[in-house]
Amino acid sequence: MRHPIPASLLALAVVASLACEKKAPAPAQQPAAAPPAAATPATATPAAGTPAAAPADPGAIDANVVAGRAGLDAAGLARVAPHIAGMNAERALMHALTGAVGPTTPDSAKNRIHKELSAHLAAFDKHWTEATAGMSKTQGDAFDAAIREQMGARTGPVGNPHGKLSPAHPKLNPQGGPVKK
Numbered sequence: 348m349r350h351p352i353p354a355s356l357l358a359l360a361v362v363a364s365l366a367c368e369k370k371a372p373a374p375a376q377q378p379a380a381a382p383p384a385a386a387t388p389a390t391a392t393p394a395a396g397t398p399a400a401a402p403a404d405p406g407a408i409d410a411n412v413v414a415g416r417a418g419l420d421a422a423g424l425a426r427v428a429p430h431i432a433g434m435n436a437e438r439a440l441m442h443a444l445t446g447a448v449g450p451t452t453p454d455s456a457k458n459r460i461h462k463e464l465s466a467h468l469a470a471f472d473k474h475w476t477e478a479t480a481g482m483s484k485t486q487g488d489a490f491d492a493a494i495r496e497q498m499g500a501r502t503g504p505v506g507n508p509h510g511k512l513s514p515a516h517p518k519l520n521p522q523g524g525p526v527k528k
Contacts, residue, residue, distance in 0.1 A: 406442075407435045408497045416493035417486045427490075430478035434494075437471040 410431040414424040444460050479487040518526040
């Protein structure tokens, strides 16, 4: 994988960010919208020099913010906008799949959903890789950091902070109480 975040951490970040969001009503519960008259599709790239439309989903990745942090010009924004739209689409699908799992979900369904999540995560990563292709190292690093920040991914060190405690720190037993000497 090209990115410094392992797929499992990225999946965990996606699931965590999705778990904090409000669930949208099921499609059958949503009111019928009037057909758009000459509206551009959501996946269309913005015209050169015009900013990409702000994402309607509050948890979505904003192409303008990411492109601004990466220092991309209008042509660069137009090039990465379809990939960011694809990343947002995959994120929404992963959100829907994780919402389908509960404590009573059978293991067979959990296994099927896990496979689907893995496929969507691979597509998400492919969009990410294609979006950063052709960028300088500085732009790619800034782009990656902006994507992680917008997704709420942890950027600090990962690990057990208790492993670095001083020897003077009180020891605890498995139940959480002090160890008797």
